[in-house]
Amino acid sequence: MKKTLKSLLIFFACVTLFGCTNEEIPKDETIQKEDIVYITKQITHSEAGGFFGMKTFMETATIENVTYCFEKSVSEEDRVYCIEQTSKLLENIDTGKDLTICIYDKTTYDNEYASDGFVYTSVRDWQSAEYLTVILRAIYGEYCNYGTAYGYANYLLGNTETSDLKFEADFEFYDLNDLCFHPNFATDEQIDIVKSISTAFVKEYIKTNGEESFIDILKASGDVKEIVKAKNALEGFYEKNGIKTELPTIIFGPGGEAFDYTVICEYASIYIIEDFIDTGASYYPEYTFFDGFLNNNYVKTMDYFIVNVEQMKKYQYHFGLDYYDNSLEIMFLNNTEFSIYFSRPVHQIRLNSIISFMHEYIHSVTMLDWTQETEKWESEGLAAYYEFLYNEYALPFWYYDRNNGAEIYGHTYILDYIEKSGRPVETVDDLRELDNIYSYLTRKHGLNYTYTSGASFISYLINQFGEREVLDYMLVHHSLKKLTDQTFDELVEDWKDFLEENYWEYGRK
Ligand SMILES: [Zn+2]
Numbered sequence: 001m002k003k004t005l006k007s008l009l010i011f012f013a014c015v016t017l018f019g020c021t022n023e024e025i026p027k028d029e030t031i032q033k034e035d036i037v038y039i040t041k042q043i044t045h046s047e048a049g050g051f052f053g054m055k056t057f058m059e060t061a062t063i064e065n066v067t068y069c070f071e072k073s074v075s076e077e078d079r080v081y082c083i084e085q086t087s088k089l090l091e092n093i094d095t096g097k098d099l100t101i102c103i104y105d106k107t108t109y110d111n112e113y114a115s116d117g118f119v120y121t122s123v124r125d126w127q128s129a130e131y132l133t134v135i136l137r138a139i140y141g142e143y144c145n146y147g148t149a150y151g152y153a154n155y156l157l158g159n160t161e162t163s164d165l166k167f168e169a170d171f172e173f174y175d176l177n178d179l180c181f182h183p184n185f186a187t188d189e190q191i192d193i194v195k196s197i198s199t200a201f202v203k204e205y206i207k208t209n210g211e212e213s214f215i216d217i218l219k220a221s222g223d224v225k226e227i228v229k230a231k232n233a234l235e236g237f238y239e240k241n242g243i244k245t246e247l248p249t250i251i252f253g254p255g256g257e258a259f260d261y262t263v264i265c266e267y268a269s270i271y272i273i274e275d276f277i278d279t280g281a282s283y284y285p286e287y288t289f290f291d292g293f294l295n296n297n298y299v300k301t302m303d304y305f306i307v308n309v310e311q312m313k314k315y316q317y318h319f320g321l322d323y324y325d326n327s328l329e330i331m332f333l334n335n336t337e338f339s340i341y342f343s344r345p346v347h348q349i350r351l352n353s354i355i356s357f358m359h360e361y362i363h364s365v366t367m368l369d370w371t372q373e374t375e376k377w378e379s380e381g382l383a384a385y386y387e388f389l390y391n392e393y394a395l396p397f398w399y400y401d402r403n404n405g406a407e408i409y410g411h412t413y414i415l416d417y418i419e420k421s422g423r424p425v426e427t428v429d430d431l432r433e434l435d436n437i438y439s440y441l442t443r444k445h446g447l448n449y450t451y452t453s454g455a456s457f458i459s460y461l462i463n464q465f466g467e468r469e470v471l472d473y474m475l476v477h478h479s480l481k482k483l484t485d486q487t488f489d490e491l492v493e494d495w496k497d498f499l500e501e502n503y504w505e506y507g508r509k
Contacts, residue, residue, distance in 0.1 A: 051258035085126035141222035143253040147176025151202030177252035381454020440499035
């Protein structure tokens with residue numbers, strides 16, 4: 001938008017103020033409030049994840065390709081200053097699209113959010129790199145890497161002087177994502193370093209490769225399919241500065257009003273609520289595993305998502321689900337009302353504990369074409385059976401729970417098992433055994449009594465007929481005849497006999 005302010009003054013020829021005609025407005029002319037014509041409109045603002053939305057009557061004015069929307073209480077002075085400064089910021093940017101900039105009173109909306117062509121924020125410093133960063137995200141992609149956009153904002157503002165950069169091999173924040181600028185994750189000093197690195201990176205990249213190539217990198221940084229290009233560019237910059245680092249290909253972006261931040265990966269968009277309190281913490285206060293690291297510990301948070309994204313990939317591969325469309329939303333929420341579940345109609349997972357991620361994910365990849373008639377042993381049994389497979393975060397908790405929490409639910413059979421084996425519960429196989437023992441003890445309630453009984457039955461089927469065959473039966477053709485000549489009821493009886501034969505000792509009082 002390489003227009004001077006002169007051409008912005010298109011609505012009212014109130015230029016008599018300066019005693020000259022419209023064409024003769026001096027270059028250093030500032031915009032006057034009388035020049036702006038407002039139309040009142042109801043503006044809807046809703047954020048990704050669907051947990052925040054509002055409708056507000058706002059006064060809107062379109063100047064060139066930018067529509068400004070101000071909440072009524074925003075003063076004339078602030079409005080004029082905003083339009084004037086924003087126009088200046090946009091002078092050197094080829095936006096390539098119309099922009100809508102919505103400015104709220106801080107009491108209505110004290111945040112910032114960008115989506116394709118739209119900026120939502122409150123009255124702020126209109127000359128700041130931070131404000132330009134959110135505009136750049138509205139233009140080039142809302143999930144653009146924060147540091148890359150921020151560095152470019154400084155480049156456009158001519159603020160390219162950086163203090164001496166300190167590159168340290170063990171610096172945690174080289175990814176330059178939103179969390180690296182987040183006061184709950186990084187100290188002020190670390191944020192200053194990240195800002196300097198961002199600015200130096202962009203300056204250096206544009207100097208070497210040109211601005212057009214940089215724009216490609218900026219766009220790639222917010223697109224999960226292209227992010228590897230941005231990652232390579234940033235890794236190249238570090239290598240030149242003597243630092244070898246492997247950056248993730250997961251995007252950490254803004255969370256808007258409802259969430260602390262967003263994580264975008266190949267398989268899902270994940271939203272983390274502010275001050276997430278893991279439900280595990282109330283049941284196991286002494287077990288520090290549930291310490292709420294998702295809102296304050298950068299290294300643990302990065303590890304958690306890197307590991308879980310890798311596990312999602314493994315589960316997809318394991319179930320052979322090429323058709324799966326990955327439009328899944330996953331939310332870490334505090335409201336216990338939401339509890340933990342996967343909702344098929346909206347294709348959304350809601351979690352209240354870090355350890356439930358894979359269980360619900362298995363539901364999401366296995367339940368998609370199942371019907372209302374799908375029984376608990378199938379849906380929950382499958383999730384409970386497979387969550388043992390790739391679950392780096394749940395396994396240590398289960399070990400802890402079985403060895404220390406056995407008495408919580410009066411599960412004395414676990415203590416019996418520990419006593420019998422003469423050692424603590426250790427391996428995945430032990431946990432499978434405990435599933436079978438519990439299923440034996442509750443067998444009279446049938447197959448759909450607990451998740452565990454379903455898992456035990458599936459485990460039995462897999463041992464009898466082979467894993468691929470059982471998965472095909474459960475997920476693909478649903479035809480028992482293709483698996484066995486037995487009836488379903490006969491199979492269930494066989495499973496109960498198996499439990500009886502192997503675990504009868506646990507039934508003794
Ligand atoms: Zn479940």
